Amino acid sequence: MDLLEIKPINGVETYQGDFTSDEALRWLEEKLNLPHDEFGQGTADIVMSDMAPNTVGHKKTDHLRQMVLLEYAFDFALKALKVGGTFVAKSFTGGTTNDLIKQINSHFEHVHHIKPPSSRKDSVEMFIVATGFKG
Numbered sequence: 001m002d003l004l005e006i007k008p009i010n011g012v013e014t015y016q017g018d019f020t021s022d023e024a025l026r027w028l029e030e031k032l033n034l035p036h037d038e039f040g041q042g043t044a045d046i047v048m049s050d051m052a053p054n055t056v057g058h059k060k061t062d063h064l065r066q067m068v069l070l071e072y073a074f075d076f077a078l079k080a081l082k083v084g085g086t087f088v089a090k091s092f093t094g095g096t097t098n099d100l101i102k103q104i105n106s107h108f109e110h111v112h113h114i115k116p117p118s119s120r121k122d123s124v125e126m127f128i129v130a131t132g133f134k135g
């Protein structure tokens with residue numbers, strides 16, 4: 001899923017739209033056979049988000065916008081993941097609030113904060129890799 005057009009990928013279903021919209025959420029729920037209003041019936045092995053907002057160059061604003069997308073992705077993971085599942089999401093160094101880290105830690109067996117070699121050294125982007133979803 002992306003706001004922008006996605007080039008076709010063999011064997012992959014894609015959706016152009018806003019992940020934070022009801023319409024996009026309904027599409028995902030339908031594809032994954034998830035009930036709209038209930039938790040605890042996840043069907044996904046992994047939820048992965050590489051979403052990032054268009055940065056405006058104002059550090060605080062960019063961090064806040066990234067965190068909003070991370071929270072949306074995390075909320076979706078809580079609903080979509082099977083027990084034992086994995087959540088991977090882009091974050092910013094120093095951007096994750098303690099409250100959100102606590103919440104993520106409480107739902108997964110292991111949580112790692114990773115800066116992959118492919119990520120530019122001067123970029124503040126990093127990834128949260130949480131495995132062993134506990135429900």
Ligand SMILES: C[S@@+](CC[C@H](N)C(=O)[O-])C[C@H]1O[C@@H](n2cnc3c(N)ncnc32)[C@H](O)[C@@H]1O
Binds near residue numbers: 001004052053054069
């Ligand atoms: C770092 S790029 C990654 C793009 C893609 N994963 C790739 O590797 O080519 C971040 C992407 O997040 C998308 N994005 C930002 N906000 C979004 C939202 N609310 N819903 C869906 N996609 C969003 C942007 O359009 C952008 O293409």
